Amino acid sequence: MNRNLDLELISLTKRYGSTVAVDSISYHFDAGTYACLLGPSGCGKSSTLRMIAGHESVSDGSITLGKRDISHLPPAKRGTAMMFQNYALFPHLSVLDNVAFSLKMQGTDIATRHARAGEMLELVDMSNLADRFPDQLSGGQQQRAALARALITKPDVLLLDEPLSALDPFLRIRMRAELKKLQRELGITFVHVTHGQDEALALADEIVVMNNAVIEQAGKTRAVFDAPATAFVARFLGSHNVVSMPDGMIAIRSDALQIKDANAAKLPGTITNIEYQGTHVALTASVPGEQEVTALLSDKDFFGSPKNLGEAIGLDWEAGAAHALAG
Amino acid sequence: MRNNSVIGWLLAAPLSLVLLVFLVAPIAMIVVVSFWGATEWSIYPAFQFDNYTFLLTSDVTYRVYLNTLKYAIITWAFTLLIGFTVAYYLAFHIRSLTWQIALFLLCTIPFLTSNIIRMISWIPFLGRNGLANQALISWGVIDEPLEWLLFSDFSVILAFVHLYTLFMVVPIFNTMMRIDKSLIEAAVDAGASGWQTLWHVIIPLTKPGIMIGTIFVVALVMGDFITVRFMSGSQSANVGRMIQNDIGLLQYPSASATAVILLVTVLLLIGTLLRFVDIRKEL
Numbered sequence: 001m002n003r004n005l006d007l008e009l010i011s012l013t014k015r016y017g018s019t020v021a022v023d024s025i026s027y028h029f030d031a032g033t034y035a036c037l038l039g040p041s042g043c044g045k046s047s048t049l050r051m052i053a054g055h056e057s058v059s060d061g062s063i064t065l066g067k068r069d070i071s072h073l074p075p076a077k078r079g080t081a082m083m084f085q086n087y088a089l090f091p092h093l094s095v096l097d098n099v100a101f102s103l104k105m106q107g108t109d110i111a112t113r114h115a116r117a118g119e120m121l122e123l124v125d126m127s128n129l130a131d132r133f134p135d136q137l138s139g140g141q142q143q144r145a146a147l148a149r150a151l152i153t154k155p156d157v158l159l160l161d162e163p164l165s166a167l168d169p170f171l172r173i174r175m176r177a178e179l180k181k182l183q184r185e186l187g188i189t190f191v192h193v194t195h196g197q198d199e200a201l202a203l204a205d206e207i208v209v210m211n212n213a214v215i216e217q218a219g220k221t222r223a224v225f226d227a228p229a230t231a232f233v234a235r236f237l238g239s240h241n242v243v244s245m246p247d248g249m250i251a252i253r254s255d256a257l258q259i260k261d262a263n264a265a266k267l268p269g270t271i272t273n274i275e276y277q278g279t280h281v282a283l284t285a286s287v288p289g290e291q292e293v294t295a296l297l298s299d300k301d302f303f304g305s306p307k308n309l310g311e312a313i314g315l316d317w318e319a320g321a322a323h324a325l326a327g
Numbered sequence: 328m329r330n331n332s333v334i335g336w337l338l339a340a341p342l343s344l345v346l347l348v349f350l351v352a353p354i355a356m357i358v359v360v361s362f363w364g365a366t367e368w369s370i371y372p373a374f375q376f377d378n379y380t381f382l383l384t385s386d387v388t389y390r391v392y393l394n395t396l397k398y399a400i401i402t403w404a405f406t407l408l409i410g411f412t413v414a415y416y417l418a419f420h421i422r423s424l425t426w427q428i429a430l431f432l433l434c435t436i437p438f439l440t441s442n443i444i445r446m447i448s449w450i451p452f453l454g455r456n457g458l459a460n461q462a463l464i465s466w467g468v469i470d471e472p473l474e475w476l477l478f479s480d481f482s483v484i485l486a487f488v489h490l491y492t493l494f495m496v497v498p499i500f501n502t503m504m505r506i507d508k509s510l511i512e513a514a515v516d517a518g519a520s521g522w523q524t525l526w527h528v529i530i531p532l533t534k535p536g537i538m539i540g541t542i543f544v545v546a547l548v549m550g551d552f553i554t555v556r557f558m559s560g561s562q563s564a565n566v567g568r569m570i571q572n573d574i575g576l577l578q579y580p581s582a583s584a585t586a587v588i589l590l591v592t593v594l595l596l597i598g599t600l601l602r603f604v605d606i607r608k609e610l
Contacts, residue, residue: 055512076518088513092531102517104527153517 004066005031005079005156007052007189011061014047021047023213024061029191029206031066031156034183036200036221037193039210040236046161048210049193053082053159065156076102081155085162087146089134095121096130099148120148124182139167140175147182158183160192164199176203197237201225209233231325241293242325243267249325256321257295259283259307265314269293271307285313354590361583370579378584388569392592395565398480398555399548402487406544407537409488410495414536415529417496418503419511427504434496446486446557453477453485478560486558491547495540502536503529538604542597549593 007029014022022044029035037045050056052063054075062071070078089098096117097104103113121127124144134142143163150158163179164172180203183190194200200207201221208218209232217229228234231242234251241252245267262268269285272292281302283295293315307313364373382388413434421427437445452458453476460472475481506529514524530537552567566589573582 053516055515075512075516082512082516084509084513086507086509088507088509090510090513090528101514101519101527105514105517105519105523149513149517 005189006066007031007157007191008064009048009052009061010064012048012051012058012063013060014044014051014056015059020213022051025210025213025215026061027208027215027218029157029189031189032187033205034180034190034203035192035206035208036204037191037208037210038195038197038200038236039216040195043210044213045193045195045210049082049159049161049191052157052191053080054078055082076153079156080159081150081153081157082159083143083146083150083161083163086166087134087142089142089145089149091134093133094130095126095132095134095137095145098134098145099152101149102153116152117148120152121145123151124148140171143167143175144178147179151186155188157189157191160190162193162195164194164196172199179203201237209236211236227323229323229326234323234325239296243287243291243293244289250322251325252317252322254282254294254296255280256317257293258316259295259297259301259305260314260316262312262314265316267293267315269313269315271309271311271313274307274309283307285315287315357583357586360580361587363580363583365578365580370577378581379588381581382584382588391564391566391569394563395549395567398483398487398565399545401484402491402548403541403544405484405488406492406495407540409492410499410540411533411537413492413496414500414503414533415525417500418506419529431500434493438493442490443553443557445490446554449482449486449489449558450477453482478558478562480559480563482558483555483563486554487548487551490554491544494543494547495537498539498543499533499536502533506532534604535606538600538606541600545596545600546593549589549596 009025009027011024011026012022013020013024025044025048037048039045047056051058054070054073058071062069064070065079070080075082089095090101093101096114099120100108100113100117103116108116118127118130121130124147126141126144126148129137129141129145132141134145137145143166160179164175167175176199179190179192192200192203204221206219207221207224209216209224211232217224217233224233225237228237228240228251231249231251234240234242239254241254241257243250243252258265267287269287271283271285273282273284275282275284276299279299281297281299283297283302285293285295287293295315361378362374362376364371364375364377417427417430421430450457454460455472455474455477457477459476460469463469464472510528510532511524514528519527549565550567552565552571555563555565555568556571566585570582570585570589573579573585
């Protein structure tokens with residue numbers, strides 16, 4: 001992709017009075033990346049997105065898009081477009097007029113803007129609903145209309161604020177597949193804010209995990225998931241056990257744990273819970289130091305040598321599977 | 328089932344009774360009396376169209392209606408302009424809910440005093456030797472006191488606007504508070520300027536509130552008689568004054584006929600307005 005369209009945050013800071021919502025974060029988004037800002041509520045991810053969009057003023061630091069400082073430009077002049085959490089479709093306008101809104105603001109004549117809006121609706125597969133009003137649409141349809149409205153300005157970066165949170169679980173999975181497909185087709189940068197780690201893992205090329213106003217860890221999705229740097233990241237991404245060992249904290253993926261005899265393993269434990277999950281069995285064991293560890297075993301492995309509650313086992317892993325954690 | 332329907336009727340009865348006694352019956356009475364006859368010294372039950380014929384063929388009626396409509400339209404324009412501005416300021420420029428409520432209550436404080444008092448207090452201010460004229464003369468803006476400040480259409484409309492602006496502020500503010508703030512951000516995101524956001528997003532979404540305020544103001548101004556009497560010094564007439572005069576002369580049938588025509592006019596006006604905007608969502 002065109003390297004001129006990289007999005008960069010440089011010591012970006014947001015203060016509300018004496019509270020710091022975003023504390024001097026820096027990150028470089030390559031053009032054409034699908035990036036997720038991931039974190040619990042109040043971690044500063046939404047403020048970050050809204051600063052990139054221009055709906056929140058920048059307290060300190062700057063945002064550049066293709067070497068152009070956009071920190072203080074009005075939203076429409078930045079080359080970004082935002083898709084709002086509740087979609088924010090104009091209730092008094094039809095889908096077609098909603099999509100054509102920004103062209104109308106630029107003074108484009110009605111024939112041209114309706115034609116362009118029609119093309120955008122085609123892109124999101126909504127042509128047949130162009131004359132409907134927002135309250136006559138389902139959640140998924142509203143989202144597509146909002147996408148079409150955001151994309152009609154041909155943005156270089158699309159900002160999505162928890163775009164899937166208003167949908168039911170089934171639709172959420174379908175719409176996230178469509179988001180990913182759309183991003184691949186358009187080749188523009190998507191920055192997607194979410195608190196759902198499954199959503200982030202499914203969609204993102206890169207994830208930026210935030211906590212307490214700072215970036216906890218960021219990078220290629222797989223790299224972050226495979227080697228969480230802090231206990232927070234390991235816990236937030238899930239599927240990891242954070243265990244305090246004599247030589248420090250480590251993170252081990254629950255599917256990397258093997259069950260062995262108590263005396264032949266790195267960690268002895270007692271089974272406290274066995275949960276059947278269809279393709280897998282989740283086995284929880286208490287280990288020394290009043291900690292709990294969950295091992296995810298394939299059903300074949302587990303039922304090959306079944307265990308019982310209260311049984312003493314040993315938990316083992318390959319040397320490379322454990323990651324030392326900072327903090 | 329039968330039991331249920333009895334309970335239903337019983338539940339609806341109190342309100343129906345109140346409406347029947349205090350709304351339907353008086354109006355029915357007015358309609359009935361409007362067909363009665365009258366002489367200089369007596370009123371007699373009848374069914375004749377004399378009152379209506381006299382009203383509808385009289386030149387005075389049309390002039391008075393025209394004057395009433397003029398008051399209504401001008402007052403409406405000013406209350407809308409001021410009411411919308413105040414509501415907009417409260418809803419979009421005041422950030423904290425506490426301040427919004429505090430300032431909103433501040434707007435309503437004048438309404439704790441009587442209408443008449445608020446109206447009459449204009450008189451010493453606007454009079455020939457009133458504060459306004461004195462101030463203008465002492466500033467050297469004018470040499471002679473302005474005659475049109477009091478007992479004129481100006482003072483009538485000034486009093487109307489003063490009395491009824493709040494009826495515009497309340498419904499518009501109420502509608503504006505329901506506008507999702509992210510819609511404004513979405514408009515800005517789409518490149519709309521402040522005026523464009525106002526014109527293409529806020530005003531269309533505020534229409535129901537504007538309409539409710541319009542109904543209040545138009546109905547109040549059309550039915551008013553006391554403001555016109557005091558502020559015009561009995562020099563201007565509106566429909567309310569016509570009715571009041573008839574009643575003063577004990578011409579109840581004629582007064583009733585005027586009232587019926589006024590009622591029909593206002594209902595037609597509101598009916599027409601409601602065709603343009605659906606206010607049901609607001610109620």
